[in-house]
Amino acid sequence: MSAPLDDLDTLVGRIPDGAKVALPPDYSGCAMAAVRTLIKRGVRDLHLVGVPSVGFQGDMLIGAGCVATLETAAVTIGEYGLAPRFTAAIKAGAIRMIDGTCPAIHAGLQAAEKGIPYMPVRGIVGSDLLEQRDDWIVGADPFGGEDGPLVLVKAITPDITLIHAPLADRHGNAWIGVRREMMVMAHAAKTTLVTFEKLYDGDLLANAEMAAGTIPALYIGALAEAENGAWPVGLFGAYPADDAHLRMYIEMAGTDDGFQTYLDDYVLDRKAAE
Amino acid sequence: MxxxxxxxxxxxxxxxxxxxxxxxxxxxxxxxxxxxxxxxxxxxxxxxxxxxxxxxxxxxxxxxxxxxxxxxxxxxxxxxxxxxxFLGGGQIDGAANINLVGIGDYPQTKVRFPGSFGSAYLYFLVPRVILFREEHTPRVLVPKVDFISAPGTSEPDVYRPGGPYALVTGRCVFTFDKARKGFSLASVHPGHTVDEVAENTGFDFDVSESVDETKPPxxxxxxxxxxxxxxxxxxxxxxxxxxxxxxxxxxx
Known part of the structure; x- marks a missing residue:
């Protein structure tokens, strides 16, 4: 059984209000075309998990009122400055924030992919983050090791992982190369939705070089072709970020009105590059 | 040359x-x-x-x-x-605690920074963590951070091969003394002065009698x-x- 090949609207229709959605950072594979479609549909109450941080797509979803909870180690739009809608939402108390740290988010997903309840992590003890988390507890090495406390991080199981891949095939496999945080995300989530840049003519798993960097269809719920689908964020190995556009976004999204104009121009009106 | x-x-x-x-x-x-x-x-x-x-x-x-x-x-x-x-901080205090989260009462901070990234882990595990923040002002270098993303030092029972080595700013270089849990002024960048560093630093630090100028490239x-x-x-x-x-x- 291979995953169905959807159009973007159908793919995004698989994300219900209130879903816990894992998203990769801007340097990985961001399904921006899908995020715009999701905003256009008016999705609500998402619980975003930024693995381990989230950038432009998180800021857009927050600004558009699609997010109830944000769980991540950071929100950053790379070189371009603070994420304006995220910053405004925190100030207004408009979203529930679950601050984490990168390795704990990876560890929570790794626990989920192994089907175990938690994963021990070094460090963290003495950070104020610990006091905010009821899903992290301090424990000891059960084997009696004496090199100090460990933080036990509860498994993180997203309902959906949403990513953009450079390639996918007709069998529903998606190639992500060395960006293997997306592999862990796919393993950990109940299902994974993939947009992809180009259709690979053949079977990615039949080619050993490609198979090593391929998420098998077994983890994937559906796929949709989206050329230039990460824009204006870059896609590893394919194209760089649209510097001028991201600058313009930061500028516009600095105010409520400016952000609304941005949405009107590039999301709701779909003047985007697709 | x-x-x-x-x-x-x-x-x-x-x-x-x-x-x-x-x-x-x-x-x-x-x-x-x-x-x-x-x-x-x-x-x-x-x-x-x-x-x-x-x-x-x-x-x-x-x-x-x-x-x-x-x-x-x-x-x-x-x-x-x-x-x-390398780690930075929206706030860094004299005990090398760093705050990457925000200023004011958490979670609805009046100023919000991007978040803690991997600091709460790497600060513990990497032997030579160099703190870097170009802005050297009392609002960044504070007596005590509002939120500890990652602590500068830990209790003896915590596994911690890593920690702060130096703090480099746009005005100077501090080194960190783990035993004393505090910074010492190591050098001042060309065109800057010790007095200026003191005026712009919100925490106390050690100064030796003669502070070097940071070596220009x-x-x-x-x-x-x-x-x-x-x-x-x-x-x-x-x-x-x-x-x-x-x-x-x-x-x-």
Whole structure:
């Protein structure tokens, strides 16, 4: 059984209000075309998990009122400055924030992919983050090791992982190369939705070089072709970020009105590059 | 070659050179998010290491050999495979606690920073963590941070091979004394003074009777920064490279 090949609207229709959605950072594979479609549909109450941080797509979803909870180690739009809608939402108390740290988010997903309840992590003890988390507890090495406390991080199981891949095939496999945080995300989530840049003519798993960097269809719920689908964020190995556009976004999204104009121009009106 | 006088290099070039001097002789330096100057320093140290220094730079495709996604840096650090890393802070206090979360009462802080990233982990595990923050003002260098993303020191029972090594700002270099849990002023950048540093620092620190001037980059170092380093950093930080190096990045 291979995953169905959807159009973007159908793919995004698989994300219900209130879903816990894992998203990769801007340097990985961001399904921006899908995020715009999701905003256009008016999705609500998402619980975003930024693995381990989230950038432009998180800021857009927050600004558009699609997010109830944000769980991540950071929100950053790379070189371009603070994420304006995220910053405004925190100030207004408009979203529930679950601050984490990168390795704990990876560890929570790794626990989920192994089907175990938690994963021990070094460090963290003495950070104020610990006091905010009821899903992290301090424990000891059960084997009696004496090199100090460990933080036990509860498994993180997203309902959906949403990513953009450079390639996918007709069998529903998606190639992500060395960006293997997306592999862990796919393993950990109940299902994974993939947009992809180009259709690979053949079977990615039949080619050993490609198979090593391929998420098998077994983890994937559906796929949709989206050329230039990460824009204006870059896609590893394919194209760089649209510097001028991201600058313009930061500028516009600095105010409520400016952000609304941005949405009107590039999301709701779909003047985007697709 | 004549030594450079003040004014012949840019502040970013001094910072890159100063931080690179702290990396010479190491085996593996990692660079995290939003870190063009530490990234430049790591690339400079690599350029003059004769191939012995490995650099793993987050966000780079050319200067990052990890093949296991976002987790590999953290796994490497826990095993002791990373010798140096860089952290910043919206606030940094005199005990080297860093705040990457926000100012005011959490969670609805009146100023919000991006978040803690991997600090609450890497600060514990990487032996030489260099704190870097270009802005050196009392609002950044505070007596006590509003939120501890990662603590500067830990209780003896906590596994902590890592921790703060130095704090580099736009005005000076501090070193950190783990036993005393405090900073000492090591050098002041050309054109800046000890008094100015004291006025702009919200925490107490040690000052010896004679504080050195931070060593300016020599001509060979500047050539390397403006040539190879500028080219290499431009892949990950194009806006930074254009702003600091302009056309030099491609012609040197």
């Amino acid at each position: 004549t030594p450079n006088r003040q004014g012949e290099f840019q502040p970013e070039e001094l910072l890159i050179s100063t931080i690179a001097d702290m990396l010479d002789g190491l085996g593996h330096v990692a660079v995290g998010a939003s870190s063009p100057i530490p990234g430049g320093a790591a690339l400079l140290a690599r350029a003059r290491s004769g191939g012995s220094l490995r650099v793993s730079m987050l966000g780079s495709e050319h200067h990052n050999a990890f093949t296991n996604g976002g987790t590999e840096l953290f796994d490497c650090a826990a095993q002791g495979r990373i010798d140096a890393f 020599d001509a060979a170092t500047l050539a390397l920064i403006r040539g190879r380093v500028a080219d290499e950093i431009a892949e990950t930080y194009p806006a930074f490279a254009t702003r600091v190096f302009g056309d030099n990045a491609s012609v040197a």
